[in-house]
């Protein structure tokens with residue numbers, strides 16, 4: 001009898017120690033089918049096009065390498081801290097396509113939107129991209145990664161210097177040194193709208209502190225677009241009814257780490273985030289006949305339709321939907337935590353800037369002119385002003 005218990009104890013100890021060295025990941029089915037051998041264990045879920053698996057720590061790099069070679073992406077899977085978190089993430093990623101509660105997507109602030117849109121200036125966006133891409137890299141563990149994010153905090157603080165209703169927070173993460181920067185303009189209500197993008201950059205297969213990674217398009221362009229939106233709102237003395245938050249996330253390039261932590265915190269604290277807009281890569285106008293591509297997976301259908309209507313009404317530009325095919329940027333962190341998020345992107349997936357994640361991702365990919373981001377700044381402004389009612 002006792003012998004049986006000892007054996008049982010030994011087996012469960014071995015399984016437990018094994019589990020300590022395994023990582024819980026979520027990914028898409030197409031990936032899983034080709035690389036079954038890298039998964040130690042696959043969990044049964046009701047979701048048919050995504051899955052949760054255990055991957056040994058030493059196989060994580062192999063999986064990443066495979067995705068790079070065969071699927072031309074770096075991530076393609078998300079590492080989670082716990083099984084519970086993974087389940088919640090996968091569930092929300094699929095059901096998050098529709099809203100849980102009513103959000104007013106009507107368009108009725110025409111006069112106000114039309115006074116703000118002409119204020120957007122290419123020159124400012126150009127300057128911010130130039131500044132951010134002058135750092136050797138903005139890697140989440142590098143000194144220049146920390147400094148560049150601190151520069152964003154300083155620059156944003158300068159912009160809001162005369163506003164008593166606004167503040168800039170340097171949000172420190174426990175597990176890595178690059179902070180996330182959060183600018184808040186307080187409204188009358190605690191309903192919140194978030195516009196974000198990642199501040200970090202990366203180059204080379206496995207990144208690294210020493211690689212040169214200007215990341216002009218990916219994603220100095222998104223941060224520069226957001227910065228110009230803030231500048232225009234402040235110069236026009238916009239007083240929001242809802243609370244507006246602008247975020248420069250850290251550590252996106254290594255698995256959406258910064259945004260995942262923040263979206264999870266907002267979920268835990270039951271923050272009333274009624275809309276999230278992600279700006280990641282706005283510089284390269286790669287699709288001849290299209291201006292703005294709305295990413296349709298890991299995003300909210302209703303909010304996406306609203307963005308399409310805003311483009312038609314205020315920008316008179318061409319737009320279409322395309323898929324990323326996986327949780328390719330920080331919008332997925334918000335979707336995974338049950339918030340409505342959208343991701344307007346620079347080009348069709350097939351026409352995107354191929355120089356990202358190399359030392360050649362500079363302003364030269366757009367011949368030194370930041371006119372494509374101007375469209376995204378205008379879209380973000382019309383989104384904010386119309387949703388803020």
Ligand code: BES
Pocket residue numbers: 073074075076077218219252253254255256280281324327328329345349352
């Ligand atoms: N800017 C890219 C995301 C992107 C790439 C969007 C291609 C649309 C098309 C982002 O910074 C990135 O590189 N994401 C990783 C995944 C992430 C989970 C590490 C990627 O796409 O490999």
Ligand code: ZN
Pocket residue numbers: 218253356357
């Ligand atoms: Zn990237």
